[in-house]
Amino acid sequence: MGVVEYFDQQVETASRDKLARLQSKKLDAMLKKVFASNPFYQNKFKTAGIALSDVRSVEDLHQLPFTVKKEFEKDQEEHPTFGSNLTEPLENYVQYHQTSGTTGKPLKFLDTQESWRWRGKVACHILKGAGVRKGDRILFPFNFGPYTAFWIMYEGAYQLGNLIIPTGGWNTLQRLQCIIDNQATVIPTTPSHALRLIDTANENNIDIANSSVRILMLSGEPGALVPGIREKLERLWNAKCFDYIGLTEVGTWGFQCTEELDGVHIIESEFIAEVVNPETELPVQEGEIGELVLTNLGRSCMPAIRYRSGDLVKVKKGICPCGRTFRVLHSGVLGRKDEMLIIRGVNVFPNVLANIVESHIQPGDDYQIEVFKEAGIDEVAIKLETKEKGKGGVIQRTIQDEIKSKLNLRMEVKIVPAGSLPKFDFKAKRFVDRRKDKNT
């Protein structure tokens, strides 16, 4: 174990009691502002019959109603342009972002200077968690778009005082040359882009394994938390991989530290996390699977209070070897609540299947997981496009065998012709649920 880097050691290693007191203080400050001038939450709390005096500490949080994505969507539709979840006058907001809108109309999110600085502070926890040090040079291979993911890391890198190298608008080869020329050491990117960079490096005889890059900060797709993907990327880049997790609606709330390969810390100094049973809405027992509910503490200007993430998680027991007291979620997020399947009596998350497929395919290969009903029973078909000439059959059998051994389920893997699966620009939609097609 190397030296553990902290962003704020006192806070990150504080006792659980101290942490709860800190959360209560921040919650109180946030709610005071929200009760005073946020029309969206004023309405919600009034309907629920809740007064500010009802919530004095984090223990009282359950008094407040949950917030779901549909409410934000409806609010922005009814109150154009930015909705009514705004605590401050419009002219105070300085940053605009939106969701990708893969599951509906994109949601817009605004930040003030204060909340933007807070988002950067959150990213500092994430970067230090991955062991980023003074002197690291952070190269951003992202375009200047409206999605938050890498923007936040950019602000975090700026606040930490590291050299930032932007390469938006450049092609993969230019980015690679920039990495080599400027001895970049940290690259925040998506796993698929990290693999594309390797492809291009190989085509151009660039030796990326011997470059100065030592850390990949991964987001957007399953990455460092999937052993097969992490091993592949760490070997090809000769660098350490770390995932970080967030939601545009709430902020980036989770990061991987250097000491725990199979979990994600919740940044509990800036977020209150609850894990509830999605049906009963009551807290689950320690170690049980439940839905993650998040309250952000530093974004009073456009808050998310008791926000139902839709992500199913399981809290790990004990304290992480890194010394942080922030709780750790087993494997990060286990899957989406609405995507859980029951296949012949076995609970299966599509991303568990995706992780198995991903660890056996090569850059440039593609796949889709389709769920449908056959005689009233959930069935799954995995379609796979591979560029590996003549190896389709081997990959097909390897994946089928691994699914059988890990989940005790027989599942069909079909090799489909190259180019037959749909292509996506931003985030690939690899899970297709056709169960309702026949039944409704």
Ligand SMILES: [Zn+2]
């Ligand atoms: Zn840790």
